[in-house]
Amino acid sequence: MFALMSGWFDRARAVTSTAGQSLPANVVLPRLLRRPARYATRVLAGEIEAPRYSATIGTVALLAATGLYGAWLGGHVPAMVQSVTARVGFAIDEVRVVGNHETSEIDILDRLQLDGWTSLIGFDAEAARARIADLPWVSMAAVRKVYPDVIEVRIEERKPFALWQHGREIAIVEESGAVITPFRGGRHQGLPLVIGLGAPERAAPFVNLVKTHPELSARVKGYVRVAERRWDLKLENGVTVKLPESGADVALDDLAVMDTMSGLLSRDILTVDMRLADRLVVQLTPEAVVSREAALKEQAKALKKRGQKI
Numbered sequence: 001m002f003a004l005m006s007g008w009f010d011r012a013r014a015v016t017s018t019a020g021q022s023l024p025a026n027v028v029l030p031r032l033l034r035r036p037a038r039y040a041t042r043v044l045a046g047e048i049e050a051p052r053y054s055a056t057i058g059t060v061a062l063l064a065a066t067g068l069y070g071a072w073l074g075g076h077v078p079a080m081v082q083s084v085t086a087r088v089g090f091a092i093d094e095v096r097v098v099g100n101h102e103t104s105e106i107d108i109l110d111r112l113q114l115d116g117w118t119s120l121i122g123f124d125a126e127a128a129r130a131r132i133a134d135l136p137w138v139s140m141a142a143v144r145k146v147y148p149d150v151i152e153v154r155i156e157e158r159k160p161f162a163l164w165q166h167g168r169e170i171a172i173v174e175e176s177g178a179v180i181t182p183f184r185g186g187r188h189q190g191l192p193l194v195i196g197l198g199a200p201e202r203a204a205p206f207v208n209l210v211k212t213h214p215e216l217s218a219r220v221k222g223y224v225r226v227a228e229r230r231w232d233l234k235l236e237n238g239v240t241v242k243l244p245e246s247g248a249d250v251a252l253d254d255l256a257v258m259d260t261m262s263g264l265l266s267r268d269i270l271t272v273d274m275r276l277a278d279r280l281v282v283q284l285t286p287e288a289v290v291s292r293e294a295a296l297k298e299q300a301k302a303l304k305k306r307g308q309k310i
Helices: 002-019 031-044 054-073 077-090 105-112 125-133 199-210 248-262 286-309
Strands: 094-098 138-146 150-157 162-166 169-173 179-182 193-195 220-226 230-235 240-242 269-273 281-284
Touching: 094 105, 105 125, 105 150, 125 138, 125 150, 162 199, 193 199, 199 220, 199 248
Parallel strands: 094 150, 162 193, 193 220, 240 269
Antiparallel strands: 138 150, 162 169, 169 179, 220 230, 230 240, 269 281
16 A cells, blocks of 8 residues: 555656646635645645555545445444444433323333433434324323433323213223224223214213203213214113204203202103103103003092092
8 A cells, every 4th residue: 555655646746747836827726725735736746745654544544434434325324323322321321201191101111112222312302202192192292312311201191081982892082082092991981971973073062061960960871972963861870861953952951950840860761852842751661651550540440439439
């Protein structure tokens, strides 16, 4: 390599001796290039000797540059940066998670994709944020790098509003009706249960309307959407209240008054049909029907005896 460099300098000197010691007078270089040009001219003219071991240093530099270029082409530079920076004090040592109530920290750590030697410098916070945002309960996520070795994760979670039963499946839904995740039991079993096609999207205003009658709302077991047009109320004692397609608010007011005055919903009945504006239809249970028929027979006998006596 030194022989090659020596040959190159000899050829440069020959060119310089032929062309002269300086650039032509009519050539004006930019200011930034004038000093490097003068230095190069002096080197070519032999006024400056090459430093000792310059060939060896140049060879090492060339090999290093070649290696780095090959690593860059092969996509190994990020891994090299991770490895080097992790070993000089930038390995991620702590993860702080804020805002999670439904989302487990284990799921969040899994989405960060950390190992024991992940470097904070090479860590892709935006990619990690996108992975965390895909978790079922997460509505917003932010991932921040705190040097030298801490990752901070902040999330906002979706708010459960009701349980939606469709077929045999039950899912937790938001107030908008969007499904969050399948229902697996636990603390969400106290949420209102809405049933039927189209129920989640229409549930919020109706459930909130029923809640304006606390005594009635406390007895509701399920809100059933019928033919995507109207609602039925399923009460805890098995009574079904059939509400009209329009004017459900007025019907609920009337139902609350009747229950307060006569205890209608506590009687031995199956359904209260309020779909007709001019009448209320009540269906008795089979036992109540038998009891009513027996009572009517006794009443008829009593009237007959009175007639005979008269």
